[in-house]
Structures are given as structure tokens and as C-alpha cells.
Amino acid sequence: MSGLQVISSGMLSLIQDLGRYGVAHHGLSVGGPADLHAHCWANQLLDNPSNASVLEITMGNASFLALDDTLMSLTGAETNPQIDGEPIATWRSFLLRKGQTLKLGYAKTGFRSYLSVAGGFDVPKVFGSSATVVRNHMGGLGEGAGRAIQKGDVLPVSKSYTSDGKPFNWVPRLFIPKYLDEVSLSVIESYQSHLFSRQAKHEFYANAYRISDKSDRMGIRLQGNPVQMDVEGVISEGIAYGSIQFPSNGQPIILLNDRQTLGGYPKIGCVSKMSLMKLAQAKPGSVIHFYRGDIDRETEAYCQFMNFFSL
Secondary structure, eight states: OOSSEEEOOOOEEEEEOOOOOOGGGOOOOOOOOSOHHHHHHHHHHTTOOTOOEEEEEEEEEEEESSSSEEEEOOOOOOEEOEEEEOOOOSSSSEEEEETHHHEEEEOOOEEEEEETTTTOOOOOOTTOOOBBBBBTTBBBBBBTTTOOOTTTTTESSSSSOOSOOOOBBBGGGGGGGOSSSSEEEEEEEETGGSOOOOHHHHHHHOEEEEEEHHHOOSSSEESSSSSOSSSOOOEEEEEEEEEEETTTOOOOEEEEETOOOOEEEEEOEOOOOOOOHHHOOOOTTEEEEEEEOHHHHHHHHHHHHHHHHHH
């Protein structure tokens, strides 16, 4: 069988494309890459469409054996990757020859890596997407039952490598982010922001929060001084990507790709799309600050991003 054989899958490795849209009425989550920026560059380096299936690797510590010559790229967290013990650079394309092993160490900076192959991984689509959502038992390898990648799996590659004389590609340094342990996130106030008093909003923006180790792809749980509210719940409603909800303990939760479709906690607004890409690379223990975002500026930045990657 051709493709990549999984020697070590790391803490959590999932097949992801851009996600599963138009399925919320079935109670299904969108899924998709937590860090859209790193995902799109991983495909761009190989001239893949942005929706090609890639492997999202959380915290590194994964390794793969090439069953054929395979053109690949690796973006996102810095994991000191090596081919047969020789270091290679990230944010560029490279060739993994048949019989060679690619090994990623633990992430030094950042939290998630994105491994792409020319043509994308050849995996089945469910509701039009290969995105793995474990809680929905949907997407990924095999029957699309939504399980994480495991040792011994073979990740099928849809495109054989042929030397066409093209040089390897790399991402210009200007577009390679620095992943920090302290992150400021832009917030667009919406939802029930009118239910938050002036004092509650002041506390929210003045607080420094830490990411809890209980966070996952459903949501980032934060720990800090609780924000006191006069209301504990609202009528259940649809939840947007990046919504910031406040349960009764006053500790905010930022809802991500695998979030539930409905929820009844008060929400002050949403983290902007551009800031969510930074948040995806913040490890548990990282410090989070919030600031009021300008919706016009955020919209312009995201439109430029979408145009660049043809989203």
C-alpha cells in the first residue's frame, strides 16, 4: 500500500480539511483546522487546493515511514523535525523518499503542526468533508468514523511523486508567525454583550487569563478572576466560531471548531477570525488578554487572507 505509515501518532493527530459546512441542523460540528493559517500554507507550498486533506498534529512527538517517494510540507509548531536523524526546516516543502522516516519532537513553540502531501491525503468524505470530529464519530480514515490517527495506520497519498524539475517552495519569513506564551485576542462584541455591565466588561478586558489544561478542540477554557454577571443563562441559540461564553463560574470559554451547535450561556461576543489562528497555537498555561476589535479592520484583514488562499 502506498502512503505514509504511522510509527508514532503523538498525543492527537487528526485528518482535517476546511471543515463540514451546512450540517448544523443535523447537530454536527464543522471541524476543520484549528489554525487555518498554518493549514493553508501547508497546502499552498505543494500547490494543493486549500481544501486538500492534511494531518493536524497536536504537541508533536509523531513519526512516519514513507512507503513511496512523497513530496510533503510541514508548517505550524516548531517540533525540530528530522528525516532519518537529519534536521529539516519547517514552513517549506521537502521530499521524503521511500523507506525514510520523518520524526517530529515535542513542540517547543506553538501547539499544532500541519503535515501535507502533494495532492492531499486520499481519505473518504462524509457530508462533503474529510474533517475528523471525534465527538461526532465522523471523518478521517477507514469508514470515516472519526477516530484519531493510530500507530500502524497507513495514510493514503493520492498523488505519486514525479520529479518535474521544480524547486522546493518555502514561506517568506514575513508570513511565518512567532508563537508566544502571551497572546492578545481581538473581540467583536455581539450576542448578549448588552447584558454585561460596564464593570463586568472592564473586568473582562483588564483580566489576564491562563489557558486551562482541560481545553480541547471544542473550546478553550480560561482561568482568571471571574466575571460576575446578573444573568446565568439565556435561551439556547446557535453558537458561532470563536464565541466567548460565560458559565455560572464566571470563567470564559472560547468555542472552537468542534463546538456544539447550540448553547445557553451568555456570550459577550466572538474572537475575530484572525485572532483565532493565533489562539490555536497557544499551549495550556499560556496567558491570554482581550481587547475590543475594530470590525472593519478585522473584516478587511480576513478578506485579504481569504483572497490570498482562494477560500
